[in-house]
Amino acid sequence: MNDPVNSAGQASQDDRNIAMLTHLSCIIFSFIVPLVVWLVHKDKADKGFVVDQAKEALNFQITLVIGYVIGTILTVILIGALLNIALWIACVVLSIIAAMAVRNGETYRYPFALRLIS
Numbered sequence: 001m002n003d004p005v006n007s008a009g010q011a012s013q014d015d016r017n018i019a020m021l022t023h024l025s026c027i028i029f030s031f032i033v034p035l036v037v038w039l040v041h042k043d044k045a046d047k048g049f050v051v052d053q054a055k056e057a058l059n060f061q062i063t064l065v066i067g068y069v070i071g072t073i074l075t076v077i078l079i080g081a082l083l084n085i086a087l088w089i090a091c092v093v094l095s096i097i098a099a100m101a102v103r104n105g106e107t108y109r110y111p112f113a114l115r116l117i118s
Contacts, residue, residue: 011049011105019053023098023108027091031061038117053102057095060113064091 011019018037025033038054041047067087074080094110101108 015047015049016103016105018050019102020099022050022054023057023095023102026057026061026095031058031065034058034061049102049105049107052107053098055117056107056109056113057098058117059115060094060110061091062116063110063113066114 022034022037034054034057038051038058041050041054044051064087068084071080071083071087074083098108098110
């Protein structure tokens with residue numbers, strides 16, 4: 001398992017910026033940007049923080065997509081639209097909180113996310 005920070009013990013400013021943008025991009029682009037960031041940096045030993053946060057954002061977005069599918073199916077009984085709105089609000093709020101945390105060099109874990117990518 002990769003250590004989420006580099007060998008100096010702290011994530012570089014560039015790594016923190018990439019992680020912040022990865023979390024913020026989820027609001028508009030869903031799982032696409034975290035997937036690309038994870039695939040680009042997953043084999044780089046010095047990018048542990050970026051890889052860790054990209055996986056976290058990707059796991060959260062996959063969880064949201066599953067929720068959106070369930071919400072879409074449940075629109076038949078009219079509760080699905082409310083579920084999808086609640087999921088979108090959770091995405092916006094939690095992505096902003098995550099971006100603020102990683103900007104300061106802290107690792108962030110979403111409160112409800114299936115850890116499918118480890």
